[in-house]
Amino acid sequence: MAALTADEIRARVEGDWDRIIEVLSKKIALRSVSANGITAEHMKRSAEFVADELRKVGVDAKVVQSHNPDGTPGAWEVIGSHIVDPDAPTVLLYAHHDVQPVPDPSAWDTDPFVATAIGDRLYGRGSADDGGGIAIHSGALKALDDDLKVNIKVFIEGEEEMGSASFIPFIEEHQSDFESDVIIVADSGNWSAEIPSLTTSLRGNTNLDVTVRALTHPVHSGQYGGPILDANTLAAMLIASMHDANGDLAVPGVLAEEPIGGLQQDVDETSMRADAGVVPGYRLAGTGSIASRMWTKPSVTVIGFDAHPVDGSFNVIAPETRFRLSLRTAPNQRPEEAQAALADFLKAHAPFGAEVEVEPGDNGMGWAMDPNAVATRDALEAMEEAFGVAPINQGQGGSIPFIPELQRIFPDAQVLVTGPEDPKANAHSPNESVSLFGLKHNVITEALLLAKLGK
Incomplete structure (x- = not known):
């Protein structure tokens, strides 16, 4: 069977778009605030919802509770796999299902836990960080369906916003569920809603x-x-x-x-x-x-x-x-x-x-992408095909400590950091939102990337 073309993938995502938005809207409504208790029932309910949605797109997903380093119960995690061919490359898809708190709902223009579309943006806590990442994975897997040519493993974390205390013990207990050739971390963002990016580095x-x-x-x-x-x-x-x-x-x-x-x-x-609210007379520090x-x-x-x-x-x-x-x-x-x-x-x-x-x-520890890796080249090509413009890669000044830990435990895996955010996303802040244009093209990008990795 001939490989799917970019136009065929695009058409499939268009046809599935209402379902993708429904998944994200339901996820926002779950109020998956890990700060209210990572072991609590609302976080288990969030993990079960994600596992159910992944099963609908072919992943044998299950909910497992992690353990902290001291042995106490930890977060509700979602792991799963879809093996198409033992000899095919294996791709691990990462996102997290917990979200930041909403300390002051009055600071929002909309109900933070009701997905609300205004113009090209969908507002709600977790719309970008990281319900958008879950929607990308769901949409990409649905688009490829029986044409998927790579093995898939998934890990949807339940405590990323709380520092991932149980992350390392969980990997060590479930190492076979993480072993892969390529790891796609959908928890970052693009240069803008219209211009895609790979995240090239993270500071420690x-x-x-x-x-x-x-x-x-x-x-x-x-x-x-x-x-x-x-x-x-x-x-x-x-x-x-x-x-x-x-x-x-x-x-x-x-x-x-x-x-x-x-x-x-x-x-x-x-x-x-403007984004940082710098006062007019302040001169930016540093050189270069x-x-x-x-x-x-x-x-x-x-x-x-x-x-x-x-x-x-x-x-x-x-x-x-x-x-x-x-x-x-x-x-x-x-x-x-x-x-x-x-x-x-x-x-x-x-x-x-x-x-x-x-x-x-x-x-x-910080992290730096391998700019010469095959997966990097495939990702950049997929981004340009999906968005119609060349990507502008960007680093991030913040830290995501589990990424270098993943790289340390699986040194042969190629790590790609993508994601649904853009400069207007307001992740962690009032009026968090995701660009609907950007989200759709991120789904197309990931489907194209998985197709390329399967060749």
């Missing part, structure tokens, strides 16, 4: 808690102020010492990289400033392309600071303070290496000889 992440101490007890600022600086000021000096005059992080041993696979198009500064600064160069952020509130403050010199640093690392640097380098730098740059103590926190 590491945290440090830093204590700065100048005194053994508080003293009066009028009596001792001048020769003795308060701990908050000393901490500010220490924090500022990490950056050079251009705003680049200047810590020896903390590495920087250029965009993986080359930079096809830089991030538009005007759009970036904005893309490299956001995707592959390191960045450090003070995410917590212990200081007396302004209200109720009084005239004393703070003897010590503590702050937490979040360091985003270049995709290929080991986070523990960067963490140690930053800790050494901070202790060596203690202002005026103040005591500086550093307590290391958690580490998450």
Whole structure:
């Protein structure tokens, strides 16, 4: 039988479109907020819904409860497979069925748990992150149907938004359910709703808690102020010492990289400033392309600071303070290496000889795509055929720790990171939405990609 053409796949997706939107709409209505309890009944119900929908498109899917590293019950996971030929390539499809909370429904223009179409976008919590990923997998498998030429394995996770605590134990207990030649992670997004992207890299992440101490007890600022600086000021000096005059992080041993696979198009500064809500007079920190600064160069952020509130403050010199640093690392640097380098730098740059103590926190490895892999080439071709325009690859400044863990456990698998989001998706925020144009073409892309991988 001749292979399906792009037009045939496109026609099949068009014919199945109402079902795909119905699946996504029902998924939004399930309120699968893992923050309300990963082991709770509503999360089990969400997993069972996904497993049912996967069975309708040929996957022998089941719901299994994971276990945390300490042995306590973990998330409700969906695993399954569809084996067409033991000798054919095997593709693992990943998405997650849990969603972010909605702390303030009044901040939404629509009911966050009722799928609402406005123009080209479908609004609702999880419409993009990551109900859209589930819809893509469902639509692509339905489009190929009996013409599928690759073996399929699926893993739909139930606690991605909570940090994936049980992820590694679950893989280790079910390793045969994950072994594959290609892994498609549908939890990222495109350059825009109309321009597709492969995600080429993810930064790693590491945290440090830093204590700065100048005194053994508080003293009066009028009596001792001048020769003795308060701990908050000393901490500010220490924090500022990490950056050079251009705003680049200047810590020896903390590495920087250029965009993986080359930079096809830089991030538009005007759009970036508008999306981030940058005040008009602020000059962007750092040098080089904005893309490299956001995707592959390191960045450090003070995410917590212990200081007396302004209200109720009084005239004393703070003897010590503590702050937490979040360091985003270049995709290929080991986070523990960067963490140690930053800790050494901070202790060596203690202002005026103040005591500086550093307590290391958690580490998450970054990830870089193999731009020369066969699966990468197939994915880029599928994107251009589906969308009708050349893809613009992009890195992500954030971290998805389970991807490098997958790559570590299955080093021979080619990992592709795709997804339904675009710059207007507002994932994790009020008015989350997915582009209907983008979603449809993402489904066509994945079907085309699976067809190419089966040749």
